[in-house]
Amino acid sequence: MSVLPDLPTEDTGPHWPEIRAWLQAYPQILLDDRSLLEEVGLKPHGRNVVEFGRAALTRLEEVAEREADARKRIESIARANFAAQTQTHVAALDLLEARNLSDLARRLDAVAQGRFGLSGAAVALEKPGPVPFGWRALDEDRVDGLLGEHGLTWLGPNFDGLNLFGASEDQVRSVALIRMAPQFPGAETTARPALCAFGSPEEDGFTATMGCELVAFIARVVERTAERWPLLG
Template identity: 70%
Template structure:
């Protein structure tokens, strides 16, 4: 390899990192003599063949600490939101337990979901046959299994299809 390395040539001309690295190893004095480049890289030459990486390493460590602090803040915000939602759910359950009738339970459920959770509304549904309490919605027999699934697992999603 020659003592000159043309870095301004076309990148497609075949200049690859292993070649650049080999050239730098053979001609380290070019890097050590270029104080402006060392300063731009966050390095300092402290001796003829010594390069101080302290500032660059510290900058990388500070960047990692900032990323971790950001992640920690996000986790704390999520935890606070989860705790607030859990508290609201407990209070809503207590509010529902105060209902004195089926109709009051339906009204209270609708009010609680709107006031505490910002939902458009809620309803209590029961499968027919038989009388349906005032304020409750009647479903055809087997409709609960069709909505929630016959395996007994709860289905979560934006809305139930087929309910008006």
């Protein structure tokens, strides 16, 4: 019958390297002491099998919760993007059904409010030359002044003097401006500088860090649809 060696004892108490070496030499003693295992948070399952209990389970649950939260955020963003794309496509179909330039401007404002929850939308055309009823007239070179000589878009807070949204102007806190250059049939010039403008009632509705693919797509639909009809003087 073998006799187990005593753990080394000194005035300073046993040191962990010595305890660890002793446990490695006699592991079955620990495995057979169920009460001790439970006290340190371990749960035995048969011979030579130990389940890491509450502490390990808590860590695993925390990891699972973080992964679930991240997955929910990704799914939420994906659903929002899909909904926005669907509304954009439906809005494009509404615009394509316009009967004339004035109806096109009216439909743009209606889909901006009804489908995207915006304060409104407008189309604006630089002078000189006729401006369709329902479109906003801009002074010459005004588009370059707003977007820069080579700028295509501008997203950010509304500013004094824009005056594109009529009765809704006071509600607009941020805007998206998209450059257009429609070429109207029979016009003397090849293209007229123009803007497609969207106004949001929220200050962060449009910001410089946002992507503008959806509003730019709507602007392109407006531009191409407007080229169906000639400008009447």
